[in-house]
Amino acid sequence: DQPLLLPIDCKCNNGFFHADLTKTTIKGENFYGIAESLQGLTTCKAIQDKNPGVSPWGLGDKVRLVVPLRCACPSPSEVALKARLLLSYPVSPGDTISNLAAAFNTTSEAIISANNRSLETFEPESLATLTSLLIPLNGEPLPHFPETSIPIINPQKKKPRMWKAGVYIAVSGVVIGTIIAVAATFLVIRFKRKKKKQNLSKDDDLELQQLSLSVRTASEKKVSFAGSQDAGDGRLIDSVTPRKALLELYTIEELRKATEDFNPSTQIEGSVYHGHLNGKNMAIRRTRTENISKVETRFFTDATHHHPNIIRLLGTCVTEGSHPFLVFEYAKNGSLKDWLHGGLAMKNQFIASCYCFLTWKQRLKISFDIAVALQYMHQVMNPSYVHRNIKSRNIFLDEDLNAKIGNFGMARCVEDDTKYPDLSTNPSSWSLGYLAPEYLHQGVISPGIDIFAYGIVLLEILSGQTPISRPDKKGGGNVWLSEKIKAILQSESADELRAWMDSALGENYSFDTAVTLANLARACTEEDPCLRPSAGEIVDRLSRLVEESTEGEHTLIFESSSKPLVNTSSTTSNL
Template sequence: MLVESHTVEELRRATEDFNPSNQIEGAVYHGRLSGKNLAIKRTQPEIIAKVEMQFFQNATYHHPNIIRLLGTCLTDGPHSFLVFEYAKNGSLKDWLHGGLAMKNQFIASCYCFLTWSQRLRICLDVAMALQYMHQIMNPSYVHRNIKSRNIFLDEEFNAKLGNFGMAKCVEDDTESPQFYSTNPATWSLGYLAPEYIHERVISPSVDIFAYGVVLLEILSGQTPINRPKKKDEGSVWLSEKIKFILQSDNADELRDWMDSALGENYSFDAAVTVANIARACVEEDPEMRPSAGEIVEKLSRLVEESPEGEHFSICESSSKPLVKAGAMK
C-alpha cells in the first residue's frame, strides 16, 4: 500500500480535533480514519522532508515487525503530520519503565508487566526486524535509533520497530548539546555505541549495540543509565553493569539484577543465554558483536523451548557458569 496524503481536516476529524483524551504521548495522537486505528504524529515539515519515503512506497519493504508509515499531511503552517500504523499496547518503554501510556486508555491489558515468554518474543521480533534491515534489504539499512521507546507492541504483544526510514532525522537529535547532557536521566546516550560517540561511525553494529541495551532493559526492568544510589557514585550504565555481573561466578548476582516483576516465573538458564547475547552485543569492538541473523538463530531456539504461559521456578543453585565461553560464536 502506498503512502497516502491526508488533509488537516481529515486528521482533525480522526483525532476529535487533537483532543487531549486522544493523546498517546507527546505529539502523538490516536485517531480513527475509514474505520482504522492510526497513530498521528505532529512534526515539522523539514522532518517529513528527511523521511526516506521510498521505503514505504514499495511493498518489498514491508515487514511484520516494522511499524508502517501509512500517510503524510503537509501544510503551509508550522506543523505537518505523519500517519503510522497503530500499536494498541504502546511502547516497550511504557511497559518496562511505566510511561504515560500506562495511565491512560491506550494500554489494553489490565496487568502491567510483561511475562517472561512475552519478553523473549519481543527480543526475537526486534532481532528479526534488524535482520531484515541489515541483511535482507539491499543496500542494508541502519536504523540509528533503536531504543525501548521506539519499539511498539500491538494487540497480541507482537513487537514492531518504529521510526524506520527516519535515520536522517536522528542526525539533528544527536547534534544537539542536550543530547549529551551529563544528566543521568538522559537515557539516549546509554544506547550509543562507543564508535558512534567518538568517531560518528555508522554501521549495522551501531544498531546491534543499542539492541543489546534494549535486551538488558527487558531482563532487568532498569533504564539504560541509572541514577547513582549515593551522591558520590557515578551513573550506572547497563552496558557496563552486565560485564561485571557475568564476570562474577555468583549466579545470585544475575538473579538479583533481574526484573523483580518477573518473580520466579522465568527460566534462569534462558535468562543467562539472553544476558550473554546482550553482553556480546555491547562489546566495545564492533567486530566482536554478533550479526542480527546470529541473534535470531539463538533467540528462535529459546522461544521454541519456552512454552506459552508455562510458569518457571528458579532452581536454587545453577551449576552452569554464567558466562558461556564464546557465547555468540
Template sequence: MAALINNFYLRALFLFILVFVSTLGQSLLSCETSSRDASGYYCNGNGSQKQCGTFALLRTNSYYSSLFNLSFYLGIDRFLIAEANGFSADTELLPYNLPLLIPIECKCKAGFFQAELTKTTIEGESFFGIAESLEGLTTCKAIRERNPSIQPWGLADKVRLLIPLRCACPSSSELIQETKLLLSYPVSEGDTVPSLAFKFNTTSEAIISANNRSGATLRLGSLAPVSSLLIPLRDKPTLGSPAKPREPNLGLPATSIPVINPHKKKTKMWKIGVYIAVSGVAVGASVAIAAAVLVIHWKRKKQNAYKMGDVELQQLGLSVRTTSEKKVSFEGSQDPIDQIIDSTPHKIVVETYTMLELRKATEDFNSSNLIEGSVFHGRLNGKNLAIKHTHPEAISKIEFGLFHDAIHHHPNIMRLLGTCLNEGPDSYLIFEYAKNGSLKDWLHGGLAMKSQFIASCYCFLTWNQRLRICLDVAMALQYMHHIMHPCYVHRNIKSRNIFLDEEFNAKIGNFGMARCFEDDAEDSQPYSTASWSKGYLAPEYLHQGIISPTLDIFAYGVVLLEVLSGKTPITRADDKGGGRVWLPEKIKSILGSENTEELRDWMDSALGENYSFDAAITLANLARVCTDENPCSRPSAGEIVEKLSRLVEQLPEGEQFSICESSSKPLVKAAANSL
C-alpha cells in the first residue's frame, strides 16, 4: 500500500511540474502578455553584433509538413532548406516531427533581435495560432507589434504577415569564447538545460549565459514548452543524416522517427523533479494532486464500465446533440474523435439545428427551394444554407474530428456547418452554400442550372476561370495530403463534388466523408453520373482496393480533362451507343499523335478561340501524368499547385466575370452532393 501511495505521489509531482512549466510557455505565447521578453531578445547594450546569419530549428508538424508548405506559407526558399539539411530540393513530403534547420538573417530592430519571415495566411487563422504552429519561435505579441493594422483573430485568406522569429547574435564575450552562432531552439516537453548541452556539444553554463540577455534568469529546470531557447554553437549544428524524405506511393504516409527526439520522458525525466524542487508548498500541492488523481482515476474507471454500444455512434454523440440549438464545443477530450488529426487538444465546433429551424429556412421544404435530389436551399438568420436529407447511419460515418476549430478551415474546402439528427430515417446535414452550383453544372449542365436559367441562355466558364478553379482544387488537395496529419484521402474527387461560390472560387465538397464513399448512390442508368463515377477511379483502387493520396490525384487528373474538353469522364464511342471512351485513354491517344489540330478539335467548343493553346497543352500533359496507371508516376498535390500557379500568374488581370448573355449576375444555386 505504501508503495502504491508513493507511486501516485511521484506521478502527481511529475504532473504538477509539467502543468507549471507548460503554463509558463503559454503565458509568454499569449497575446495579452505584458512581458517584454515576448518581443524577443534584447540587442542594445550587450556588445552583440547588430546583424548575423544563423539558424532556427523547426520541427515538421501538421501545419508545416513539406517543402511546399514552408515555401508557400512562410516564404522560405526550398533550395536553402534542402541545402541546410542535406536532402534534395525535389523532396516533397517530410516525415512528421523531423527537425529542420531554417537559415535566417538575424537583425537588431527597435532594441530586439528578429529574423523576419513573410507568412501567407489561411482563412480563420489567428496570431496566437501562428505562434503556436511555430512552436514558440515567435509570439502573438511580437506578431502584433510587426502588424499593428491587422486584427489578430479571424484572419482572412492569403493575408501577408511579417513574422518576427526570435533570434540573437553572439556578444563580444561569446565571440572570444569561440561561439560563432546562436541557434534558435523551440523547447519541447522533457528538455532540460543539461540534456540540450549534451545534445549540442556545449555546456549548461554557456546556454544559461546566452539566454540571460532576455531579461529573465534561466535556470536548469525552468524550460517551458512552446517557448524558445538560444543554443550557443561553435559551428553549424549537425542533426545527423536523416533518411531522404519521400512522397508516399501506395499507402498513407507513416510517421518517421526524427534524428533528434525532443520527447524523451523516461528515466532522466525524474531528475526534473530534483532540479525544480519548487518549495515546501509544491510538496503540499503535490499531495493534494495525488489525491485528486486517485479520485479521477476511480471515477473514470466507473464511467468506463457503463460505456457500451457502437463506437461510431458514441463518437457521433459527442459531436451531434439535438437538445440544444447552440454550438456544441468540447475542449481537450480524450475520446479518439479528438485524435484524428493530431494529439493537440482542439475545439470541435458543430452547429446543431432543430426541425423547426430547417422548416422555416426552406419554407417547409417547398419544391421551389429544391436544388437537386434531396438538397434544398435554405436561409436562416440572414445566412444561406444547403440542407441535405440523409440517414442517421450515414451521419455516423462522418469523421467529425476533422471539423475542429478555425485553424483547420481551408478556403477551398466546403464546410459542414451542422446537423439535425432525428429519431427514425430522417436526418439532415447543413452545408456551406455555394451560389454558383457545382463544376459539373457548368461543364455538363444539371438540374441546378436548368432550374435557374432560361433555355436560350448560353452559359460557360471562361478559360481564366477554369484555370483558377483547377488551382483552387489543387490547393485543397495539397492541404489534405501534406498539411493535415495524418494525411486525409478524399476518395470522391469529381466535378459534381467541386462547388463554386459567388466569385467562382472552387471548394471541394464531402470533406470528412470518405467512409461514406461506398454509399454514393445515384441514378444507375447508362452514362448517368453514377456510371461517370467509375471514370474517376484509379486502376489500383478498381483492381486491388488500394487507397492512398494518389487515388485523389488520378481523379483530379480526370477533372482537368473535363475542364479542357467539356466532356464527361466516360462517353459513348459513337452515336449508336457502341462502346465507351474514357478521358484518360483519349488524352493519351491525342498527345501521342503529335497532331496539334486533334487537340484543338477536342477542346471545349464553348471556349472558341479564347484560350492559350500553349497553356492548354501544358494542362493536358499535366492531366495525362496525373492519370498515369502507375501511381508512382503521378505528381504530388504540391507539385501540381506549383505548375498551375505559374499558369495562373501568366493570366491577364481584370477579367470580367460575365458568363451569361442574358444576365450579368450568376443565379445558380449550390448542389450539395449526395453522400
C-alpha cells in the first residue's frame, strides 16, 4: 500500500468550503458515475450545479468538467486546540467514530465537534457510506490508514489497468479576516500498485484520473461456466485457482429425481420447479444456453459473498440436447409479487404460509432487507454491481419472510413489451414501470437505475398496486405508479394517501411512517438521478423506522399527526 498526497486549494465561497478540480471525461461517463467513484467526497447534484448546460448523461470524450470536493478549514476554536488540518475522509462500511479517532490519533469528541459545525444533521452513531467525514489532525497524516477504509480485492478478479483507491482529503488553513479562507489541501490516495509500472496520463486533471473508480456493471465482467470439472465430486473448478470448488454441477438424472421427472405437481411457476435432493430443497429453473454465461457467479462462489439478502445459486446442469438448468436456494414463501399481486404461485402448495397477507411490520422489514442488499452491491462489493432487474418478481421471501434479491444477470430485453397496447393487463410488461428514464431512453447503467426500481417496489409494498395499472375512470390511459404518488403528495391530501394505501392493511399501519416511505419512494423515482438517494442513505432512513416499529408495534393509522405529506428533505443535499 502506498499513500499519495496531491496538493489542491480549499476555498470558502458564500460560506461554503469546497475544492474545485478539473476532470476531463472519457466517452460514455456520466455525473452519477463520477460522483460514485469519489466515494462521498462530492455528489451528482454538486457536479451538475458546477457545470450548467452540460448533460449529466452520455458525456462525450474530453469534456472538461469542474468537480467540487467537500473540504473545510479548522475553526478558531479548533486551531486553539492545535488542529492544523481537517481531513475529509470517505466513510467505509464498518467505520465508527471511535476506530477512526484511534487510527488518526485524535479524539471522538474532536471529530464530532468538527462535523456538527459543517453538517446540518450529523449522527455519529450511524455513519453512512458514500458520505465524507471531517477528521481534525495536528499535522499531516502519516502513511498509515485504517484497514476498514480499503475494501479487499480478489487479485484474480482485478482487471488490468484498474486499481481500487481509498480517497482522503487533508486540509490545513487559516481564516483571513471574516470573509476569505484559503487552505492548502492534499488528496491522499491509497492503492495497490501492480508489479508492472503503469503509464499515467500527464493531463492537467491528474487528480481526478487518479481518484476515478469506474462503476463496472454486469456486462463488463461476465464469468463463464466453462471451468474444468472435477470428476471426483461433481463440482465446477475455478480455472484460475486450481481445485477451488465453485458450484455444484448436477446431472439431468439428479434433477429428474429431485422433481419426480419434472412432474407438474412440482412446478412453482413457469419454468421453475421445486426439487428435493440429498435432503436439500432447491428451486430448479430451466433456462437458455446464452443465459448461463450471464449469471454473476461472484455472488455465489465465495463464502464472504453469501449475503443473507441475496438468493444463492447452488449449481447448474448443462446437458447436450437439452435445455440447461440453474439450481437456486429455495425461497419457501415465493416472490414478493406473489404476495402483493397474487398469481399462480400464491395458490401453489409450496407457499409456506397459509395466511397470504403481509403485515405493516413485515412490509417495513422487507423494504429494509432489499435496501440492505442494494447497499451491499453498490457500496460494499468491489467492484460495485448494478442489478438492472430489480422488481417485485425478483424479490424472494424465505420461511421467515426475510427478503432476498435474485435473478442476477438474468435481465431480459423489454423492448417487445411495447407491442402490448394495454400494459396494465400484461404482467410481463410491468417491467417498463421499473425502468429509470435514463436507462429507458439512453441506455445509461448506474446504481441509480436500481434505486429507481427500488422506489417502484416500495410503492408496490405500500399500495398493493402494480407498477402500471388501469385508470379508475374509463377513457384514460394507463396509470404509472411513480406518477400517481407524485400527484398524491403534491395534492397534500391525507385522505388521498389513505385511499391509495393497500386496503388489505385496513387501519393497521402508521400513517406518519407511510408518509415518510411515500416521500422516500418519490425521491427514489426522481427523473433526475442526481436527486435520488443512495442505497446507504435509504438503509439509514429505514433502519430508524424498523427500530421504531419494533418499539411501538401497535401504532395505528388514527395515531397520525398533522405533519405535511410532502417531505422537502427527501432529496439529497448539494454537498
